[in-house]
Amino acid sequence: MQRVMSQKEQPDGQACQLVAVAVDKDKSSHAAFRWALDNVVTKGQTLTLIHVNTKSGHGDDARDVFVPFRCFCTRKDVYNKDVILEDTDVAKAIIGFVADAAIEKLVVGSSSSRGGFVRSFRNSDISTNIYKGVPDFCTVYLIHKGKVSSMKNAVRPAPAFSRLQKQIQGLSSVRPDSLDHSHKNDMKDRNFLMPSEAAFAPRNLQKEDELIK
Template structure:
């Protein structure tokens, strides 16, 4: 399960005056379009929102020696190099430049869509913004496949608005059907962190 294997930077749960906004990020330009759209359209200077940058690292269904934590860092000139941190750097810089507080969430799961859906349900994310490739329409019709953004759009909790962004414009929206329910308190082990 993606949530149990997740590693979350920052606080585990914070109360915000505004709603929670999450942006699914990966190394492609479509994630950058999604973050830019979210900051321009959902975040204003009057609401207290922390944007959650969510990245899902795919793992194999069965653990293998190459998936061990020590093998994810390469040595470059004597310094540890983490490719995930390198990939997230432009997103962090953009949020910092726009003066928007953010948290980085790194989930590990073999199914990216399932990890995102589980995170939305568990942490009460009210808005998730995902980027989509411009080629997805053709390949989806041709091969009858389901991509991550359409899976999240179909299966996300009904209290979450799902925005799918293509080239900086809304490609698809699924509006929430009900308000966010009261979430139970986190286990004591998380509240001490």
């Protein structure tokens, strides 16, 4: 059973920040994910993976997006929490989630060295909207080919209460097969779906490794 540490149990006895990565099937988001693992999360921490599903009725396809990321979290001893946001406006969905969940660090893949967002969204304004729109308590990193292309530091602390952090802590005492999936929409105002059944599925590390290359 996967156990998620609470913040008080994190390394050095310090509370770890809530870190999220926007993910998709695009190579840019894979590079951003790997950068986040190497630079902004530590062993035992939980990394939140955010995917915006812009096509209604494609829930299974949306959940499949997370598959190749899990083996890398396992290798780094990092826990992953999968989030599916249902919205046709990608930037608005991510900004809203960051605000609701009190995310303190957000990592976004860029297909351009000037900070363009992942190519699959086909909208050069998305990264700019995210960059400008996230709350000022969140540090934003735009990653291009494994390097930071743009960064905006937080200017104030995040809210002390986070519903996402409460969920992460709660998973430590809940058996995977006892999760009440009828409560997936506990943040209905943002169509926040958590956790997916696949998050606790047996892992084929070799296969997933090949998918993310």
